[in-house]
Amino acid sequence: MTQFLQQIINGLSIGSVYALMAVGYSLVYSIMNFSNFAHGGIIMLGAYFGFYLLTLFKWPFVLAFFGAALCSTVLAVLLERVAYKPLRMRNAPFLYFIISAMGASMFIENFVIATIGPTFKTYPPVLSREPFQIGSLFIGRLDTMIFITSAVCLLLLVYFIDFTKVGKAIRATAFNARVSALMGINTDMIITLVFAVGGFLAGVAGVLFGMKYTVYPQIGAVTIKSFIAAVFGGLGSLPGAVIGSVILGLLETLISGYFSSQFRDLISFSLLIAILVFRPVGLMGKLGEEKA
Amino acid sequence: MDWFYVKGILILSGINLMAVLGLSLLTGFTGLFSFGHAGFMAIGAYAAAFIGVNLRLPLIVSLLAGGLAAGIISLFIGRLTLKLKGDYFCIATLGFGEAIRLILDNVQVFGGARGWPGIPIRIDLWNVVLINLAGIAFMISLVNSRHGRNMIAIREEELAAETIGIDTFKYKMISLFTSAVYAGIAGGLVGYYTGFLQPKMFGMTKSTELTIIVIFGGIGSISGSVLGTLLLTALPELLRAFALWRLVAYGAAVIFIMISRPEGLMGGKEITFKGILRAFGFGHKHGKAREV
Amino acid sequence: MDILEISDLTKTFGGLTAVEDVSFRVQEGSISGLIGPNGAGKTTIFNLITGIYKVTAGEITWRGDPIQNLEPHVIANMGITRTFQNIRLFKRLSVYSNIITACHGNASYSIADSVLKSKRFRTEEKRLREDAVSLMKILGLTEWQDHVAHSLPYGLQRRLEIARALAVKPKLLLLDEPAAGMNPDETQQLMHHICRIRDEFGCTVLVIEHRMDLIMGICENIVVLNFGKKLTEGPPKEIQSNPQVIEAYLGKEAGISA
Numbered sequence: 001m002t003q004f005l006q007q008i009i010n011g012l013s014i015g016s017v018y019a020l021m022a023v024g025y026s027l028v029y030s031i032m033n034f035s036n037f038a039h040g041g042i043i044m045l046g047a048y049f050g051f052y053l054l055t056l057f058k059w060p061f062v063l064a065f066f067g068a069a070l071c072s073t074v075l076a077v078l079l080e081r082v083a084y085k086p087l088r089m090r091n092a093p094f095l096y097f098i099i100s101a102m103g104a105s106m107f108i109e110n111f112v113i114a115t116i117g118p119t120f121k122t123y124p125p126v127l128s129r130e131p132f133q134i135g136s137l138f139i140g141r142l143d144t145m146i147f148i149t150s151a152v153c154l155l156l157l158v159y160f161i162d163f164t165k166v167g168k169a170i171r172a173t174a175f176n177a178r179v180s181a182l183m184g185i186n187t188d189m190i191i192t193l194v195f196a197v198g199g200f201l202a203g204v205a206g207v208l209f210g211m212k213y214t215v216y217p218q219i220g221a222v223t224i225k226s227f228i229a230a231v232f233g234g235l236g237s238l239p240g241a242v243i244g245s246v247i248l249g250l251l252e253t254l255i256s257g258y259f260s261s262q263f264r265d266l267i268s269f270s271l272l273i274a275i276l277v278f279r280p281v282g283l284m285g286k287l288g289e290e291k292a
Numbered sequence: 293m294d295w296f297y298v299k300g301i302l303i304l305s306g307i308n309l310m311a312v313l314g315l316s317l318l319t320g321f322t323g324l325f326s327f328g329h330a331g332f333m334a335i336g337a338y339a340a341a342f343i344g345v346n347l348r349l350p351l352i353v354s355l356l357a358g359g360l361a362a363g364i365i366s367l368f369i370g371r372l373t374l375k376l377k378g379d380y381f382c383i384a385t386l387g388f389g390e391a392i393r394l395i396l397d398n399v400q401v402f403g404g405a406r407g408w409p410g411i412p413i414r415i416d417l418w419n420v421v422l423i424n425l426a427g428i429a430f431m432i433s434l435v436n437s438r439h440g441r442n443m444i445a446i447r448e449e450e451l452a453a454e455t456i457g458i459d460t461f462k463y464k465m466i467s468l469f470t471s472a473v474y475a476g477i478a479g480g481l482v483g484y485y486t487g488f489l490q491p492k493m494f495g496m497t498k499s500t501e502l503t504i505i506v507i508f509g510g511i512g513s514i515s516g517s518v519l520g521t522l523l524l525t526a527l528p529e530l531l532r533a534f535a536l537w538r539l540v541a542y543g544a545a546v547i548f549i550m551i552s553r554p555e556g557l558m559g560g561k562e563i564t565f566k567g568i569l570r571a572f573g574f575g576h577k578h579g580k581a582r583e584v
Numbered sequence: 585m586d587i588l589e590i591s592d593l594t595k596t597f598g599g600l601t602a603v604e605d606v607s608f609r610v611q612e613g614s615i616s617g618l619i620g621p622n623g624a625g626k627t628t629i630f631n632l633i634t635g636i637y638k639v640t641a642g643e644i645t646w647r648g649d650p651i652q653n654l655e656p657h658v659i660a661n662m663g664i665t666r667t668f669q670n671i672r673l674f675k676r677l678s679v680y681s682n683i684i685t686a687c688h689g690n691a692s693y694s695i696a697d698s699v700l701k702s703k704r705f706r707t708e709e710k711r712l713r714e715d716a717v718s719l720m721k722i723l724g725l726t727e728w729q730d731h732v733a734h735s736l737p738y739g740l741q742r743r744l745e746i747a748r749a750l751a752v753k754p755k756l757l758l759l760d761e762p763a764a765g766m767n768p769d770e771t772q773q774l775m776h777h778i779c780r781i782r783d784e785f786g787c788t789v790l791v792i793e794h795r796m797d798l799i800m801g802i803c804e805n806i807v808v809l810n811f812g813k814k815l816t817e818g819p820p821k822e823i824q825s826n827p828q829v830i831e832a833y834l835g836k837e838a839g840i841s842a
Contacts, residue, residue: 035379037327086551096550098325098382099507103546106500110539221496224390227383235379269391276372276384430699437698437705438688438712445685448674455634456686456752457660466695560676 002136007257008250013143015249016150017212020205021226022233022241023154024198030174030236031194034094035227037101038079040220041108042199046072046206047215048112051121061126069203076199077192079104088191105220112217121215146208153204154242157197161238170194174236225268232275234285243283299417305525306420307481312505312521313431313514314474319503320511321435322467323447324374325382328389329475329502332362334494335392336476338402341411341483351414355423355480362476363469370468374461389499396491407490408483415485423481427474431514434470443467444512497539504546510556515563520556587612587788588633588664588756593642595628602628604812605642610756610805615782615789617799619823620809621833626792627669629809630758634666635659646756661689663755667745667762669792675734679725679744682733684716686751715751722784723747723777739770743777750781756788757781763795771795775802800824808832 021043028036050068053059059067083100127145131138161167172180173190181187209219226241229248233240248268256264275282311333318324340358343349349357373384397405434440442463445453454460483489501524509520528538549556561567588610595603603625610616618626631637633644635656644652651659674682691708698705720726723743728736733744742762749757759778763771775798781787793799799806800820808815808823810832816823823829 029379035382083547083550092550092554094378095323095325096554099503099554100547100550102327102500102503103543103550105543106504106539107543107547110536110543114536114540221390224386228387231380231383265394266391269387269394272384272387273372276376276380280376280380433699433701434695437693437695437709438685438691439695439698441681441685442688444677444681445674448676449672451636451656452668452672452674454636454656455660455666456748457657457665457689459655459657 003257005137007253009137009139009143010257011250011253012246013140013146013249014212014253015246016147017205017208018226018229018245018249019242020150020153020201020208021223022230022245023157023238024201024205025223025226026230026233026236026238026241027194027198027201029230030238031170031177031191032084032088032097034097035101036198037098038083038104038108039198039202040223041105042072042076042079042202043206043209043223044112044217044219045075045108046203047210047219048116048121048206049203050207050210051123051215054124054126065204065207068207069200072203072206073196073199076195076202079199080192080195109217109220116217118217121210123211123215126211142212146212149204149208153201157201157238160197166193225265228268228272230282232271232282234282237282237284240282240284301526301529303415303417303420303485304529305522306417306424307415307478307485308502308505308525309424309478309518309521310427310481311475311478311502312509312517313427314471314478315502316506316509316511316514316517317431317434317443317474318467318471319506320513320517321440321447322443322464323450324464324467325378325503326385326471326499327382327496327503328385328387328392328499329471330494330496330498331385331389331392332366332472332475333479333482333498334396334491335365335479336362337479337483337489337494338396338408339476340480341408341489342402344414344484345411351419351484354484355477358480359473359476362479363473366468366472367465370465374464374468389494389496393491393495396494403489405491407488409488411483411487411489413484413487415481420481420485423477427477428514428518435514439463439466447512501542504542507546507549507554508556510558510560511554512560513556513558513562516556516558516560519558585612586610587647588790589643589645590629590633591643591645593629593632593644594640595625595632595637596640602812603632606809606812606814607642608807608814608817610788610790612788613782613786614804615778615791615802617803617806618790618792618809619794619799619806620815623811624809625812626809627760628812630666630760630792633659633758634664660752660754663753664758665749665752665754665756666758667742667749667760669760669764671741671745673733673741673745673748676732678730678732679720679736680716680729682744682748683719683725683751684712686748687712687715689752690715719747719751722780723750738765742766742774746777746781750785750787753785754787756790759789759791759793761792761794763793763798766795768797771798774798778802 025036025039028039046068049071050064053064053067054061083104084097087096087100127141131140132144161170169180169185169190170193173185173187177187206219209222225248226245229244230241232248233242233244248271251271252264252267255267311329315326315329318326336358339361340354343357344351344354369384369388373381396402402408442453442458445458446460446463450460479494482493505520505524506517508524509516531538586609591607593603593606606629618629620626628637632639632652635654635658639652642652643650646662646664651662674685691712693702693705693708720729723746725740725744725747728740733741736744746759746762763774766774778789778791779802782789791799791803803820805817806820806823807817808829815828815832816826
């Protein structure tokens with residue numbers, strides 16, 4: 001029983017990182033209706049930023065954390081300006097956006113490989129190795145931190161989206177961009193803002209991921225899992241992305257804990273197939289019909 | 293530069309071209325975006341190698357069998373994803389490509405991650421050229437028939453295509469199947485050229501490269517795909533010294549193409565005899581249009 | 585005889601009822617109109633007939649057979665086709681390509697036939713080419729045949745959409761605001777074309793329009809919708825002087841003149 005609970009905690013921890021990744025991705029999807037495949041690159045860069053701020057510049061931890069998240073924010077906005085805005089201005093078909101995203105993703109990943117190099121980097125230990133103990137359960141401090149940080153970020157996001165004026169503007173634009181523009185909402189700014197928020201979350205996710213595992217240029221590939229989690233939860237639905245990610249994290253940990261870790265990566269794909277077969281719109285998705 | 297070296301580049305181009313032609317039909321002519329076509333190559337490669345080595349069947353049969361294997365798998369994927377919105381197909385192909393690689397990595401029958409060496413080398417320039425000529429001829433005939441036109445209609449305006457009686461699901465499946473068969477044959481060629489197979493030869497990088505060639509050559513142009521493949525296979529070989537930066541340049545180039553000339557090299561037009569004459573000043577200005 | 589019958593057709597989107605209990609019939613060989621203020625549900629009805637939307641309740645009967653909820657391409661192959669309110673041409677293709685693509689149903693050669701260039705392929709392709717050329721001629725598009733669709737003047741784009749729809753050899757043609765954006769001259773030409781379509785192609789026509797000159801000019805029967813419900817139906821003279829119709833469009837104090 002203890003082992004089971006232990007695995008649950010582990011699963012929640014990784015699930016919460018996936019949640020941060022998936023939410024950032026889903027946010028952009030809900031506004032612009034396309035999959036930002038370069039999101040993974042931003043996450044990866046967040047991990048690197050955090051690493052270098054900690055080791056090279058020797059910033060204190062909390063500062064480095066925020067610094068990394070801010071750098072990611074800036075980069076995400078830059079990405080939007082360079083790779084997507086010109087297409088938006090020309091009303092390009094959504095295919096072009098995906099292609100551009102793919103190019104950006106390739107550029108970012110290989111730039112890091114070419115400059116910094118492909119070797120893994122490890123975060124210096126920031127927290128004490130001693131786990132918390134509740135009864136016979138050992139909860140790692142890192143896992144706790146990850147979970148709490150993710151939870152706080154997501155709660156702040158919920159507050160931002162659901163309870164602020166700007167958040168309402170975002171929801172309006174996600175619902176219908178053209179009408180929102182007619183109502184006086186500066187859609188350009190909203191899109192920039194959404195990318196910024198997505199970038200911030202990506203940066204946080206990157207640092208957390210880097211701390212839990214290691215830092216390497218292909219971290220972006222992990223985000224495929226968060227895409228799948230977002231699809232599982234319902235593309236465009238933020239709560240769906242969170243739920244999907246947590247479930248994915250739990251499934252992965254439990255299955256690799258009780259069966260074999262070889263199958264861990266296959267979980268996400270099996271989940272994807274299951275979703276596509278049984279409920280393509282995802283857990284929280286809604287069926288829509290195209291208007292003629 | 294000796295003939296042997298040039299021959300190698302030509303053979304590699306020929307192998308890539310089969311996969312690119314297939315992807316061009318799917319993405320360039322039908323408008324469906326696949327991020328995992330290397331997965332079909334992998335299936336074709338291993339199937340063709342298995343049939344040729346263990347059943348000792350002639351090359352052509354093995355290649356066709358490899359292609360068919362990939363095609364059959366594509367039907368399953370198509371059944372699950374083609375009735376859904378565009379993004380689902382993208383993510384599904386992404387997941388599929390990775391899943392295939394993972395499965396091959398873990399299944400020891402085919403050598404797992406270490407690979408399958410010792411495949412008899414049966415590919416030389418002449419049979420690659422023949423296969424390519426056949427492939428190109430088939431593609432040209434397909435595209436210039438009512439079946440090809442239907443696929444193009446789906447790319448242009450899917451809803452309108454439905455209302456003029458085109459069974460879009462059926463044609464998307466045909467397009468996907470054909471593209472998978474082409475990719476499978478290409479995969480088979482890989483094994484019989486290099487003499488060994490490794491799952492990582494068919495990863496995301498390969499899938500992405502194929503897509504980039506299709507875009508670079510120009511969506512909706514067979515001659516564009518041919519030219520694009522030649523250029524983008526030869527160039528990196530010649531620039532081997534800059535290997536690391538090759539993909540960085542690729543990524544940047546993709547973004548650049550999308551922003552400035554999304555129609556790619558050929559702009560959706562084909563090189564035709566009449567076109568060449570016209571370029572030199574012969575022939576009328578208004579013949580029957582040959583654009584696709 | 586009634587070629588199309590709509591019975592108690594209802595369509596809801598979540599909480600919104602776009603169409604409610606609408607019933608009417610279309611006579612074979614007629615030119616009928618479907619009018620009503622914006623948002624009355626006219627295009628929704630077209631979408632329901634052509635299978636783009638699924639019906640919430642009610643029936644659509646085509647030549648005696650129920651067709652509601654069939655796939656759009658099946659319905660198209662049964663003989664019903666349409667144009668769109670916001671033109672959905674194959675924008676990057678030429679005029680000729682737009683039309684010959686739509687001719688596909690008039691050939692039956694397989695992919696194998698195309699690759700082997702069999703006799704069947706060659707004769708059928710030739711026939712498709714001839715069909716496309718003659719359609720362009722009838723609708724006056726021949727000199728534009730190589731022009732890319734989106735480069736055409738607006739009025740011609742609309743005409744091209746009609747040509748493309750006719751390539752399917754429909755028995756019922758649904759036109760969604762075909763005169764939108766046209767000047768009186770172009771509208772006259774359009775009216776002439778629509779009558780020709782009915783006379784020479786033996787095609788029944790149902791038109792959604794706001795342009796009363798066109799509706800009153802060529803329609804034999806007019807169905808009026810308002811807020812998703814059928815208000816009334818009848819020949820032009822009756823509709824013109826119907827106070828409820830006038831009120832629906834213009835409020836209580838105005839009158840419509842033809």
